[in-house]
Amino acid sequence: MDIAARTLQDYFADPRHAATLKFGGGGLVVALLVGMVWMALAQGGTRLDTPMGMALAGSGVAALATALGALPALFMRRISARLEDVMLGFGAGVMVAAACFSLILPGVSAGTELYGNKPAGALIVVVGFVAGALFLLLADKAVPHEHAQSGRHGPDWIALRRVWLMVFAIALHNFPEGMAIGVGFSDGDLSVGIPLAAAIAIQDIPEGLVVAVALRTVAYAPWQAVGAAALTGLAEPLGAIVGVALTSGFAPLYPAGLGFAAGAMIWVVSHEIIPETHRKGHEQAATLGLIGGFAVMMMLDTALG
Numbered sequence: 001m002d003i004a005a006r007t008l009q010d011y012f013a014d015p016r017h018a019a020t021l022k023f024g025g026g027g028l029v030v031a032l033l034v035g036m037v038w039m040a041l042a043q044g045g046t047r048l049d050t051p052m053g054m055a056l057a058g059s060g061v062a063a064l065a066t067a068l069g070a071l072p073a074l075f076m077r078r079i080s081a082r083l084e085d086v087m088l089g090f091g092a093g094v095m096v097a098a099a100c101f102s103l104i105l106p107g108v109s110a111g112t113e114l115y116g117n118k119p120a121g122a123l124i125v126v127v128g129f130v131a132g133a134l135f136l137l138l139a140d141k142a143v144p145h146e147h148a149q150s151g152r153h154g155p156d157w158i159a160l161r162r163v164w165l166m167v168f169a170i171a172l173h174n175f176p177e178g179m180a181i182g183v184g185f186s187d188g189d190l191s192v193g194i195p196l197a198a199a200i201a202i203q204d205i206p207e208g209l210v211v212a213v214a215l216r217t218v219a220y221a222p223w224q225a226v227g228a229a230a231l232t233g234l235a236e237p238l239g240a241i242v243g244v245a246l247t248s249g250f251a252p253l254y255p256a257g258l259g260f261a262a263g264a265m266i267w268v269v270s271h272e273i274i275p276e277t278h279r280k281g282h283e284q285a286a287t288l289g290l291i292g293g294f295a296v297m298m299m300l301d302t303a304l305g
Helices: 003-013 015-042 051-074 081-115 118-142 162-186 190-217 222-232 235-247 253-277 283-304
Strands: 145-147 151-153
Touching: 015 235, 051 162, 051 190, 051 222, 051 235, 081 118, 081 162, 081 190, 081 253, 081 283, 118 162, 118 253, 162 190, 162 222, 162 235, 162 253, 190 222, 190 283, 235 253, 253 283
Parallel strands: none
Antiparallel strands: 145 151
16 A cells, blocks of 8 residues: 555544545535536437437436346346356457447547548547546546455545445446447447447346346345446446547547547456456356357447448
8 A cells, every 4th residue: 555545544544534535525426416417418418319318318228228137136146157257258248349340440430531541540549549448447446346256446445335336346337338328429420329339238238137146145135236236327328428528529539539438448348357257267158258249249230330
């Protein structure tokens, strides 16, 4: 632990300072949410003929898919480790294919059209790609969260109940997915946005079930597990608002934004999902699941793109 983290830990060990963190942090979250709602309304979020409206609709479908996927956990307490790894691998394959076919390739195409040559178009996407990965790296360090297999991550001086740590873990996955949907619709191009939103919704169904079952195995009631899993899906509309707001008003940010979303999604796959699926001896099954997810997304992109 470095000096800055130790200083913060000592500071918030005082109950008075801990209360300041609790209420100050809560106020900041409320202010951010209000700001996002205002931003969505200001950019036509109530109308489906606007990029913001399309992005909110697409991300809302993805959030609903997470909740629907979690519902079977009301009646089942666990799934086999092998099936869980296959399902997560499938989701990882969908995300990788979505990053390639629905984000990177359209980004390079848009960048090429904008700058007049393919190397420049690819470069702006690469810059966004690296920035997206670095963003998730910082978020992984700054936001306290926990995975069922690998344990707790992030600053250890912030005390939160385990259910919230697990919710934050999945929200870290879902936020860049929402951003990807937002960026995909920000140019008003349905051939980019629709396949991307459909792919993310498909992979959110097994993810919602895995999260809810994981919460049930750590002694949470069925309704609590399903509710918490559904709650993680709300990160997607929030991410979509940010994605549209950052890229729809300035043309050079569109290809960079597509790269950013792709980098964030690839980071999640490599840093979080694949390691989770390779901890319990089912690496081959998880890899087959990934290949299947990639193939499904490739076909989906061809059909809807």
